[in-house]
Amino acid sequence: MLFNTFQFFVFFSIVVSLYYALPHRRRWILLLSASLYFYAAYKPINILLLFLTLIVDYTAGRLMEASQTKPAKLTVLFTSIAINVLVLFSFKYLGFTMVTTNYILDFLGLSQYHVTPIHLDLPVGISFYTFQSMSYVIDAYRKQVTVEKDPLLYFTYVTFFPQLVAGPIERAHHLLPQFRTEHFLSYDRFRYGLQISLWGMFKKVVIADSLSVVVNTVYNNPHDFDGLSLFIATLFFAIQIYCDFSGYSDIAIGVAKMLGFDLMTNFRQPYLARSIADFWQRWHISLTTWFRDYVYIPLGGNRVSPLRWATNVSIVFLLSGIWHGANFTFVIWGALHAAYFLIGRFTEWPRAHLITLLRLRWVPGLVPLIEWGVTMLLVVLGWIFFRANTVTDAFYIVGHVLDFRGANVSAIFDLGLPRFEMAMAFFWIVFLMGVDYCLFNQPFWVKRLWSARIFRHLCYQVLFWAIAFFGVFKEVQFIYFAF
Amino acid sequence: MQSEQAVPLKASVQAAFILRGMGVFLLEVVALWFVFYWLWSAFPYIRPGVQVIVDAKVEEMAKGELFAGAKPDQAKVAFFGHSQVLSGFVSDEFDRLSGGSTSSYNLGLPGENEYVGVIERMAAAGNKATHIFLILPWPAPPPARSLWYRLTHQIKWYESDDPIIHSIFPFRTMPRDLAVFLALSRGKGGVVAFYNYSREAAEMTLKDRGYYFIEGQSFYPNDQLPEDWTLSTDKPDEVYAREIVASGPDFDKLEALAKKYNFQYYLVPTYQRRHWRAAPPPINEETVKQLDGKPLFHVLGPDYWRYPNKDFADHVHTNEPGAIHYTTDLWNLTKHLFKK
Incomplete structure (x- = not known):
């Protein structure tokens, strides 16, 4: 169900x-x-x-x-x-x-x-x-x-x-x-459960399921599309998988909360991560900690030689890849993240030195922005292998995804979503990132707004009507059900 | 058994809070629902052209006046199907050819392949048709569900959520419709002019007894496809066969409706581009075999007629001369049913 x-x-x-x-x-x-x-x-x-x-x-x-x-x-x-x-x-x-x-x-x-x-x-x-x-x-x-x-x-x-x-x-x-x-019936728990379920539902039916149309169209026949289309489909998949899986987790947490149970947090705004290590502390946390506790630590964790540690990390990421599915695309995805993680750790000192040398910290916010940008680029590159049907498809997409020569902008409306839905898709992505930013950073003005009942009700109504107007109700299965 | 921390308030008080909170939320939802519904009803012509036509025809049908002007001795023909019927069957021309022995109505609904329910609503509203023309097969009966089938398939209380959400929020396409309407209106003389244009199109369709030329999809000079125009999906060497199964809930319903309201069904040919498929046999023997012993169902002619591209405005629908061509062929095929 x-x-x-x-x-x-x-x-x-x-x-x-x-x-x-x-x-x-x-x-x-x-x-x-x-x-x-x-x-x-x-x-x-x-x-x-x-x-x-x-x-x-x-x-x-x-x-x-x-x-x-x-x-x-x-x-x-x-x-x-x-x-x-x-x-x-x-x-x-x-x-x-x-x-x-x-x-x-x-x-x-x-x-x-x-x-x-x-x-x-x-x-x-x-x-x-x-x-x-x-x-x-x-x-x-x-x-x-x-x-x-x-x-x-x-x-x-x-x-x-x-x-x-x-x-x-x-x-x-x-x-x-x-x-x-x-467990006693509690208004606060119930309200929180409803809030988080509503948000999860919004992410699933409004964002993830809309974007899935484009992703499926392009990834099922990647050779038929130009670089711009491949780029958009890849970007959409990154958002789709996040909204699909974190949406499911949010509904699960909310539903359990209404019954009086606390489930662990599974996502913590992963697309705001500034390094791959940071990303894995925010993405599918329950699986990451599972591998940490039952594979990584028994293998010796980080209390071993650097070579052994690198081997342990690689084993964990490869297992994590295999866990997601029986396909070499997932193995490569796991291997890529292992490589990102290890390279990230081994280059910590030179990178810090380079930042100092180039005086990048003189521009406020520049270093975090670069770190975030590079992390997202690497994560999105990894998603290509995660979503592609075959390794050959994945390498084709990697080879063409940034090739915008002769790109036909109007062709993006032939990817399965009509113009209005395509425009809405981009709007929802910006909206999602804005909400995630506010959830993570919790600026003072947002906290203040949220404390006002009328604002909260406005948010509930916006989400409800967004689901009613833009939700996809064709029973699109959750991606992670296949894992 | 342990107990959670001190109970802050009695469960009944908490329940009252929850019910009140949900009640307020639902009241807000209901209030907004009425606002959206009002907007949707008040401006019907911002909907896409196809929907405007469907709504206008369904509304006309619901009034029970499709054959209000017909004489008692005239045969009342209702033609059901999708947009090919809408743009292919010219009711006035058919009635003219019949010399007044028929009163026909085009009930082709664009985007709708399901017509069993529409026939039921038509008959229930008091539209006394005598001849029902069909081009589409009715839904085949669902496969028998054995215990093994049930054990290995999803338990579903109903088929899909989509129709449910559409019936709860009939206006749910409004933001999209409005955006498309505003975008299109720029090339149609502005918002007011485009709104009036849509209204007139609906009125014209009713005046033409359901026939409508789909102008919006016609992109070639004189509304004619070039003669060498083809699609990569065309299979001119293959014959397409309409598959009819004379059993199942939909068939039973059609049969029951025919008995109750005293009409008969005629499976008539549809039309296709010449390049689309090879010519079909003069009659589909398999369909005839299926309907053998079913006196309320009749098969007339082949599964489809093939017309030259000049009769088409787009790859599926006829232009106005094409519609006359099809209607004339249809009259020649069915004229033996009607007395002059």
Whole structure:
């Protein structure tokens, strides 16, 4: 069930009304049933796979608690991780691995050993709930979380519908205790939940889904378009993916908030970042911190030699790329970010020296502007690989995206959006960046305006009517559902 | 069970606050809804030309006066379809050719492929048609949904949100319509002149009993496509076949309507450019087979007629001589249905 549908609106209205009408000790039954229905609505049969993950990891937690020795606990941990990874691999990477194997066999002249690729339908949200469930088992092993004895409460934690299919990837120590705490209806929480959901909905249906038309038109046939069109489609994709995914996260956070739960912040105005390291502290924070805690730190983190550290960083970014999808485009995207990150760190001193040498700080705001510009250029370059259908397409786009020779400006109206919608798209991008700037910097005048009730109501109405007038209601799926 | 910090206010008080807050928000929404609705209704001719035509025809149909001037012994012909019907069927010419034995109305609605509901509304409004001409197939029945199908497909309470949002906010295209209207009005003598022009176009369409020449898409001299004009999607060696399935909810509804309101359906040819596809067989045997034993449905002629480019104003629609050509052919095909 998509957040951006009337079906979800009705579903949630019923859930939230019943939730507060029920006594606290019965609420989890409602949440579990609602969450299972919510997930089943995508494709009922996938619920079997979800159950498999739930049962394996719940059992692993209990076995670990019962185990007396470290080797026994380790055996349970690795068995659980192996099953989770195997399930994820089978559904997400098996086909990709087989195709890759065939390429290698061709290269070695062993085409006669080709395997027939098996492509299984990817269950929605599998990467998200598998990672969430795995983190519980690892935390239980590390004794960072109390093992949950009640299986149904554990199931409720993993399947909690606001965050089930596209995160934020919640940790057990943060979310699980919230199911034991009684939540009282609170005006402030409810209002905040509605506000953030409205903003998320606006980003999804007004901005992301409008821009997707241009992005799909161009990226599905990049060779048919000139540099200017490729540039606009790439810029639009950068905004689309941000609005799509952060929009989902905002709605998830808002919906959970209305039910009395706090989910972690997943985005913090990433397009205001001034370095790649900064970008990754603002983009998909729940995944970044997951990789930090369960991959990077166990590998030694930064308390190792520079070479080993660089290897650790590269491993994390490559895994992050692979996590997003079974395609070499994602591997390259991960590798690019690893390279950005490492080069950024290794050139910190020379860059600072250069800035001093050129006296760039004499012009107020120039250094931050350059840093921001370079960061955005690198991030947007990375998005080309993220969105392109094939590596060949990606390299074609990279080679032509800044080639504006003979560009036909009127051709931008042939990218799938008529003139009015195209003009509105640019307007919304400026609007979005303005709001993000205000949210991040919180200027005094904005705070003052926001404290006025009439201004807040005006903002709510603007968002509501923007959704009503400009929203796309053709059930465009969230991009991250495919991961 | 633990308890969250001290409860600041009783739940009932919090609920009252929430309801009041949401109530205020909804009141604001409702008030603005009425303002937008009023603006939308008060200035109907800022909508795109196509929409103006659709609205005018639907309004006329709702009045139940499509055949108000017809004599009792005249056959009442209602022709349904999309913009090809709108620009191809000249009702007055058809009635002239029939020597007064018919009273016809062009109910081609641009951009609309769904006509079952329109026929229902037409009949329910008291428009007593006797002959319904169709060029488009009705929607095929949905596939049978087995348990496996249900387990492996999305659970949906309804098909799409799009019609819902359009019915809640019928004016939701207003900002776009206004922007386009203002942009176009610069080349049409200003806002007032363009507004009047749109109104006159709608009035003319009603006067011409639903026929409308789509001038806005005609970009060639004398409203004629050059004779060598083709599209890359043309397949002059292939025959296109209209696919009819004589079952399913839409077919059942059409059949029920015909019985209830006492009319019959005639699947007649549409028209295409000569380069578009190869010539079809004189009649589509598969369609005839499908409709065998369905006395309220009749197949007349091929699936389409092919006309030279000079009969077209754009790649899809006829110009005025083309419309006369099509209407004449249609009369020759159907004249046996009507007594002179």
